[in-house]
Amino acid sequence: MKQFLDINWTYKVNDTHIYWSKETNGGGTQYIQAYFDYFKKYHPNKTFNHALDWCSGVGFLGLGMLACDVCNHITLLEKFEPACDLMHKTIKDNNIDNATAVHNDNVAILKDNYDLIIGNPPQFRQYHYLPTGDVQFNSKEDWIRLAIDKNWNAHREFFTNIKNKMAPDCVILLTENSASINSISQVAQECGFAVKNKHFAMSGPDHYARDRKGAAMKDWGEILFVEFVLGTP
Numbered sequence: 001m002k003q004f005l006d007i008n009w010t011y012k013v014n015d016t017h018i019y020w021s022k023e024t025n026g027g028g029t030q031y032i033q034a035y036f037d038y039f040k041k042y043h044p045n046k047t048f049n050h051a052l053d054w055c056s057g058v059g060f061l062g063l064g065m066l067a068c069d070v071c072n073h074i075t076l077l078e079k080f081e082p083a084c085d086l087m088h089k090t091i092k093d094n095n096i097d098n099a100t101a102v103h104n105d106n107v108a109i110l111k112d113n114y115d116l117i118i119g120n121p122p123q124f125r126q127y128h129y130l131p132t133g134d135v136q137f138n139s140k141e142d143w144i145r146l147a148i149d150k151n152w153n154a155h156r157e158f159f160t161n162i163k164n165k166m167a168p169d170c171v172i173l174l175t176e177n178s179a180s181i182n183s184i185s186q187v188a189q190e191c192g193f194a195v196k197n198k199h200f201a202m203s204g205p206d207h208y209a210r211d212r213k214g215a216a217m218k219d220w221g222e223i224l225f226v227e228f229v230l231g232t233p
């Protein structure tokens with residue numbers, strides 16, 4: 001464990017204050033409302049039992065959904081240690097007893113079964129230029145860690161190893177980029193999964209990611225919610 005945490009801010013969802021820093025911000029705050037709306041629309045009155053936030057960063061999405069009672073328990077999986085340190089601090093300081101932070105490279109280590117899997121994984125398979133403008137990312141190094149999944153290796157490993165951790169009727173809902181969706185679908189298919197449903201994560205015509213000044217990053221691609229199922233849709 002590090003001696004010093006570089007905490008820049010907290011982000012509040014209902015009563016939960018989520019610690020984050022510039023180097024750990026993967027942009028999940030943009031999608032919390034959209035995830036919440038999705039569950040309200042497609043799974044009304046349902047509380048999932050045990051959810052997994054894959055590639056959780058500091059846990060914006062997973063802890064956000066927990067704070068909205070979308071699930072009874074959340075496991076947050078992240079490979080970048082500073083993000084995990086912040087998650088542990090968030091869990092401790094908010095007295096959350098139904099969240100587990102796991103520091104690991106991908107899902108093979110997980111032992112539980114999940115009836116919901118959400119995630120905002122890296123969205124490009126090779127180096128993709130940093131969006132222009134006054135963006136949130138500290139450095140090229142941070143951008144690569146947050147945004148690039150080389151040759152879809154992490155996605156492939158996820159789809160390969162998650163199968164035996166899925167409860168019956170498990171819902172898998174990932175945030176992906178429209179520029180990448182065809183090749184991700186192919187990887188999913190090679191691993192036995194199919195795309196059941198995809199639509200814009202943001203409501204209305206406003207479905208682009210935004211830079212820090214709020215400008216739409218139209219040259220970056222559109223953000224999609226993609227629901228995957230094992231087998232055929």
Ligand SMILES: C[S@@+](CC[C@H](N)C(=O)[O-])C[C@H]1O[C@@H](n2cnc3c(N)ncnc32)[C@H](O)[C@@H]1O
Pocket residue numbers: 024025026027028029054055056057058059060061077078079080083104105106107119120121122123145146147154
């Ligand atoms: C786009 S960021 C999203 C972070 C956070 N979910 C959010 O929405 O702000 C992607 C995250 O995935 C993590 N990551 C990448 N590959 C991973 C792997 N194989 N296992 C676990 N985490 C991974 C990165 O460290 C990064 O924090």
